[in-house]
Amino acid sequence: MTLITENKIFGGVQSVHEHRSEACDCDMRVAVFTPDGVKDAPVLIWLSGLTCTEQNFITKAGAQRMAAQLGMVIVAPDTSPRGDHVPDTEDRYDFGKGAGFYLDATQDPWAKNFNMETYIRDELTAWIGENLPVDMARMGILGHSMGGHGALTLHLKNPERFKTCSAFSPIVAPSQVPWGQKAFEGYLGKNEATWANYDATALVTATLSPANILIDQGLDDDFLAEHLRTDIFERACAESGQPATIRMQPGYDHSYYFIATFIEDHLRHHAAGLA
């Protein structure tokens, strides 16, 4: 493990580390905010969206203020494997590097490196348990857009590991929208039966989480109608009985300005669920 940067903020420390991922066969960067003096703290994993690295959330969301106040550690990993040996697309922001979709790819040439589900669920959580002053029994997960998809699916499949969940502007039904269909076909192949395992709407009809899921979605989000489709997940939750608080926010878009506005609500949601 290598320490890349370390900056004091709100009395705590915002650090960036690099550590080895076997699942992704590369070194991965991960950002960590640690409030001053915490021990056995609750911990959140933040999953970012398309094109992001570990930097976007820690520089733009303004989450450290409330995390310091609540005594929560926040871990923000990168969104895909990285390195010259990792395959990529030349002209697509929504596939390849920066677009790992929090799944384990089965198709060549992606399968060797694009195993973000295993990385987040097993390797990153093990790294957190070994290196951070947290209580692993109090871990939540949240994210934005593609990272909202990651948070919902990882929570629904592992509710005992990621006990609380929330999302901003998540891709809730990837099997039914272009962003998800293109990613799933590339990473998982054309057999749509394999897609359901990474589709929050499909998952929530099969298995329920005891936690109440919080979702904020901006009504002026340019991606809402085509790619996000909050309505599909809202209907699935209602039909299956999954507890969810889904808030459609007038005037807000897909940007970090939206996230910054409501991140305090999300941290309080997790703090209450992990108390």
Next chain:
Amino acid sequence: MTLITENKIFGGVQSVHEHRSEACDCDMRVAVFTPDGVKDAPVLIWLSGLTCTEQNFITKAGAQRMAAQLGMVIVAPDTSPRGDHVPDTEDRYDFGKGAGFYLDATQDPWAKNFNMETYIRDELTAWIGENLPVDMARMGILGHSMGGHGALTLHLKNPERFKTCSAFSPIVAPSQVPWGQKAFEGYLGKNEATWANYDATALVTATLSPANILIDQGLDDDFLAEHLRTDIFERACAESGQPATIRMQPGYDHSYYFIATFIEDHLRHHAAGLA
């Protein structure tokens, strides 16, 4: 005037505009946060540091939350003239574009465009008065690093226009440090007598402001010992009788993580002074 972007945040609007500057002979971008529903609001001008544009403060400082709560408009201009016709240096981040130093240059080839003092003091304030829902009698100024230098000098020279002042990690004695000496020699020439007009330490020995100046400076700031030298200004204020609250903050560096931590204190300082 052209509207470039507009995003809802904390109930208000973060916008970016482009308008013509005669002083800089170019179009200038300026960012504006306007809380929801304000009228005759107090207004702050934020001046950024070396290499910044109008983007850094609005994406990284987290100021909109408290500005919305206090009902303050915040205007963040760019740090230099821009455009292909504007001269620049090839290899220097501290001179040319992104390094306007909030002065009116007298030396060729800079004098035609690098007139940031006139731009901020006259043109930007006129634009604010014509376009924003503010009370021009309640205007303050603040900034970071090179922008802290700009805020201090513009305030000390125009205390009736910029009634309140604060700074993060300011260059307080540019005539005595490498960043300032290199900039002043390039923009103003070798005659050091002309430099005092843009040196907060020189200004504060000659003229006092009735306002209490707030300064926050991180003790782990890599630029403190060579370029910032808060101690020189602190001594000058003590000797001249200028009211100032100068806080040396252990562990903090020169980054926006530092600014984000204390921006609330600064906005409250201005709100109280402009009440």
